[in-house]
Amino acid sequence: MKPSLLILIPLGDDSRARISASFDIHYAPTHEARVQSIAKEGAAIRAVLTNGTTGLTADEMDQMPALEFVSALGAGYENIATTHAKARGIGLANGAGTNDDCVADHALALLLAVVRDVPQRDRATREGIWRDTLPMRPSVSGKRLGIVGLGNIGLKVARRAAGFDIDVAYHNRKPRDGAALRYIDNLHELARWSDYLVVATPGGPATQHLIDRAVLEALGPKGFLVNVSRGSVVDTAALAHALANGVIAGAGLDVYEGEPQPPQALVDLTNVVLTPHVAGTSPEAITASVDNFITNATRHFAGEDVLTPI
Template sequence: MKPSLLVLIPLGDDSRARIAASFDLHYAPTHEARTAAVGTHGAAIRAVLTNGTTGLTSAEIDAMPALEFVSALGAGYENIAVDHARARGIVLANGAGTNDDCVADHAMALLLAVVRDVPQRDRATREGIWRDALPMRPSVSGKRLGVIGLGNIGRKVARRAEGFDIEIGYHNRNARDGVAWRYFDDVREIARWSDYLVVATPGGPSTHHLIDRDVLEALGRQGFLVNVSRGSVVDTDALAHALGNGVIAGAGLDVYEGEPRPPQALLHLPNVVLTPHVAGTSPEAIGASVDNFITNATRHFAGEDVLTPI
């Protein structure tokens, strides 16, 4: 008999079919379906697939007495009740490394788009406005980029930026061994040094509003912010004030507080580029994430260690 699996996140038909080949799949990607599935099938569920945004609560874990394996599809797991799961002896895994390239690519796309003002110039071209009527935009190359969070994604962003002859600095909880890039132990100091600040740190209480009004003021009038981590890391009200009052030059956000509802305070501002939390999604990245989940879950139910434990 195949293990019963509860899937709490949207998946395409192909991904669901691949997972269903190995598991008795209960698909519940909406709040209503989730509540119904836990209530109806909770006693039989042995595994859950979720993500960092959707999470899994302590109460839901308690409603699934047979639960023994929980996985986040991507790297993030901030809304999974990790401590509660561990206290139950539940094995935890994530999709670390499966979409790093995709996220790093998107971070550079947001940076290029906001610095070069691509969305506004696309709109101007469609309206028949020629370049002479538009203000010039700065070059991207030859500047300084500060990476907040030098994990796998942060490193890949930095390496991509080096291709633009950009000088790299980084802020992390601790300096990384064997890393030649300049280390800053203070977020405001790296913001003050940077022309571009790319946020790639995990979400959760320890990084809540890490990018606040003081950091944005330190980044300054010529500075640009990009966030591909979690919306909670950036104080939305402080960012709206900074963008609307010339405190910083612009921002590119793939994530924001209050998802999936768009950030109303930012929608009217011309110096922000917004995408709907898609940095980690591509056919290649989703395929790799699903493969990683199937491998981890199969290993667990075969009595083997998972490859990407939390």
């Protein structure tokens, strides 16, 4: 008999079909379906597939007494009750590395779009406005980029930035072993040094509003912020004030507080580019993430170590 798997996130038909070859699927991508599925099928559920945003609470875990494996599809897992899961002996895994390239690509796309003002120039062109009436925008190349959180995604952002002859430095809680990039141990100093600040750090309580008013002021009126991590890392009110008052030049955000609704304080500003948390999604990335989940879950139920444990 195939293990029962509760899927709490939207997945396409092809992905579900591939997973169903190995698991008995209960698909609950909405809050209502989630509540109903846990109440009705909870006793039989042995595995859960979720993501960092959707998560899985300790109370929900306790409604599934047979639960023995929980996985996040992507790298993030901040809303999964991992401490409770480990106390219960539940195996944990994520999709680390499966969408790094896609997220790094998107970070550079946001940076290019906001620095070169691509959305507004597109709109102007459609309205018949010629370049002579538009202010010039700065070049992207030859500047300084600070990365907040030099994980695998941060490293790939740095690699892409090198193609633009951009000087890169980073801030972590401690230097990353083997990283040849410049390390700056103070976030405010990194922001002062940078023309562009790319946020790629994990979410969760430890990074709540890490990018606050003081960091934005340090970035300065010619600086640009890009966030491809979690919305909670950036103080929305401070960012809205900074964008509206020339404290920084612009921002590109794939994530924001209050998802899925974009913050009203940002939507009318022309110096921010917004995308709906899609940096990590592409056909290639989803295929890799689903394949990673199937491999990890299959290994777990075979008594083997998973490839990407939490």
